[in-house]
Amino acid sequence: MERRKFIQNTGLVLGGLAIAPNLIAAPNLKRTTKITILHTNDTHSNIDAFPANHAKYPGLGGVSRRYELVQEIRQQEEHVLLLDAGDIFQGTPYFNRFGGVLELKLMTSMKYDAATMGNHDFDAGMDGFLKAKAYADFPFLCSNYDFKNTILDGQTKKHHLFQKGNIKIGVFGLGVETKGLVPDALCKEVEYLNPVEIAQDRVRELQELGADLIICLSHLGYSYGNDKISDIKLAQQTEGIHLIIGGHTHTFLEKPTVEMNVKGNPTLINQVGWAGVQLGRIDFYVGKNFKNESQLILID
Amino acid sequence: MKLKLNILIFIIGAGLTACSFGKETFVKTASIPIDKTYPNSAKVDSIVTPYKTQLDAEMNQVITHAAVDFVNNKPWGNLGNLIADIILEKGKTLVADSHVVCLLNFGGLRAPLNKGDITLGDIFKVMPFDNQMVLVKMPAETMEEIRAYLKQSGGEPIAGFSIDSLNVFDVYGNPWQAKDFWVITSDYLMNGGDRMYFFQKRLETIEPGILFRDVLIESVQKQAILKDNQQPRIK
Numbered sequence: 260m261e262r263r264k265f266i267q268n269t270g271l272v273l274g275g276l277a278i279a280p281n282l283i284a285a286p287n288l289k290r291t292t293k294i295t296i297l298h299t300n301d302t303h304s305n306i307d308a309f310p311a312n313h314a315k316y317p318g319l320g321g322v323s324r325r326y327e328l329v330q331e332i333r334q335q336e337e338h339v340l341l342l343d344a345g346d347i348f349q350g351t352p353y354f355n356r357f358g359g360v361l362e363l364k365l366m367t368s369m370k371y372d373a374a375t376m377g378n379h380d381f382d383a384g385m386d387g388f389l390k391a392k393a394y395a396d397f398p399f400l401c402s403n404y405d406f407k408n409t410i411l412d413g414q415t416k417k418h419h420l421f422q423k424g425n426i427k428i429g430v431f432g433l434g435v436e437t438k439g440l441v442p443d444a445l446c447k448e449v450e451y452l453n454p455v456e457i458a459q460d461r462v463r464e465l466q467e468l469g470a471d472l473i474i475c476l477s478h479l480g481y482s483y484g485n486d487k488i489s490d491i492k493l494a495q496q497t498e499g500i501h502l503i504i505g506g507h508t509h510t511f512l513e514k515p516t517v518e519m520n521v522k523g524n525p526t527l528i529n530q531v532g533w534a535g536v537q538l539g540r541i542d543f544y545v546g547k548n549f550k551n552e553s554q555l556i557l558i559d
Numbered sequence: 560m561k562l563k564l565n566i567l568i569f570i571i572g573a574g575l576t577a578c579s580f581g582k583e584t585f586v587k588t589a590s591i592p593i594d595k596t597y598p599n600s601a602k603v604d605s606i607v608t609p610y611k612t613q614l615d616a617e618m619n620q621v622i623t624h625a626a627v628d629f630v631n632n633k634p635w636g637n638l639g640n641l642i643a644d645i646i647l648e649k650g651k652t653l654v655a656d657s658h659v660v661c662l663l664n665f666g667g668l669r670a671p672l673n674k675g676d677i678t679l680g681d682i683f684k685v686m687p688f689d690n691q692m693v694l695v696k697m698p699a700e701t702m703e704e705i706r707a708y709l710k711q712s713g714g715e716p717i718a719g720f721s722i723d724s725l726n727v728f729d730v731y732g733n734p735w736q737a738k739d740f741w742v743i744t745s746d747y748l749m750n751g752g753d754r755m756y757f758f759q760k761r762l763e764t765i766e767p768g769i770l771f772r773d774v775l776i777e778s779v780q781k782q783a784i785l786k787d788n789q790q791p792r793i794k
Contacts, residue, residue, distance in 0.1 A: 286585050365606060439754045542587040558585050
């Protein structure tokens with residue numbers, strides 16, 4: 260239902276041309292630049308695949324296989340970004356015994372391009388995070404945590420602009436409210452800032468820097484039954500974000516959710532559960548004169 | 560027939576014209592299950608092996624056995640019952656009072672205990688957090704706040720009491736005796752984790768400096784087969 264609305268809406272944007280949705284669904288992709296976004300979230304220190312007797316995901320996951328899958332895609336595609344939406348730490352004894360070092364070493368070997376911090380990435384304390392981070396050669400993007408007065412000050416970035424072919428991709432990160440979620444002792448001086456306002460600031464700045472595509476790495480969570488800010492609400496209350504890669508709620512989505520933003524344009528939201536049992540893949544075929552999210556069209 | 564074909568060509572033409580402006584960005588998506596389709600990477604395995612060898616020696620020790628799957632569920636599950644019972648039992652040895660309950664959080668139990676051999680590593684997966692056991696004395700009237708919290712949250716692992724939409728019961732199913740009581744919980748929850756703000760009203764605090772996980776390990780090692788308790792404690 261969401262997708263249908265999405266396509267109809269796009270039809271209107273095209274100036275009222277009576278193009279049937281099924282014709283849009285078979286577009287000419289030849290003159291576009293293909294950008295392949297690969298993503299994970301809430302991998303939670305799951306280095307090994309789940310055992311064959313696992314109650315929910317028997318035999319699934321494993322960093323070793325994820326590496327091979329990513330390699331296979333890298334061989335086929337020219338422009339790949341590999342991103343993570345946080346909660347890299349905590350969940351297996353690898354974290355308890357080695358403090359997150361192995362997780363970040365492996366993400367570096369897979370050539371992750373960026374990640375954001377989830378609430379559990381504070382579990383070794385900020386000093387623990389910093390020690391493990393020495394093994395990561397990709398940036399942590401955190402725009403709504405103010406780390407001033409903490410040892411993480413200057414250790415994360417608000418956003419990063421990636422150049423892939425002729426396309427600039429702006430990526431920024433949002434973290435979940437730490438109150439009631441992260442023990443004070445672990446994140447005492449960290450100030451949590453309003454994600455909607457911060458997101459809009461990031462979008463503006465990334466647009467000024469010439470970003471063609473804007474991606475938010477979010478650890479806010481997909482959706483809640485109350486007023487708490489979520490990816491769905493973030494999409495509805497902002498503009499200019501093409502894709503929100505979510506986490507925190509361990510939500511498995513069969514297809515990305517499409518939400519209409521403040522301007523009535525689509526924003527995609529995706530999340531791939533947890534523990535690295537899936538890899539999310541989103542291919543953007545960016546048109547030469549693509550300007551904003553009003554011209555996004557989801558195809559099969 | 561010919562007329563129809565013309566219309567089709569016209570529409571396709573319009574589609575191509577629209578696309579040739581290059582304004583659109585098309586999006587294709589997929590969630591790819593990571594399964595046996597993909598081989599293991601020699602490169603990753605060489606990085607992991609030294610860590611894994613060290614860890615496996617410790618974690619692969621079988622310490623007990625499960626005859627059924629122990630699963631974390633709301634409003635209650637046999638995993639929550641098992642663990643809350645173990646924590647309560649330990650806590651009772653640390654306070655000189657019989658009015659004692661245990662309150663944990665659903666989100667704190669991170670994995671099921673699957674039917675079969677249970678290893679030390681399995682216990683770490685259930686309770687990866689280095690949460691400390693704490694004992695807090697609560698004023699009598701806060702039991703109603705706890706009951707309301709449990710209804711609103713949809714249920715958390717508890718022991719030593721049960722609730723329904725209106726009432727609180729003791730372990731024998733009798734009405735809860737309203738007087739000050741002790742709650743065995745984690746430092747995380749006592750400090751406002753999962754918005755359990757009622758703990759701010761605590762009268763006394765005992766922090767014995769014991770990890771929950773260590774309590775669990777110590778207890779399950781004494782059980783040849785884990786006790787499957789199917790009692791619905793939150794109704």
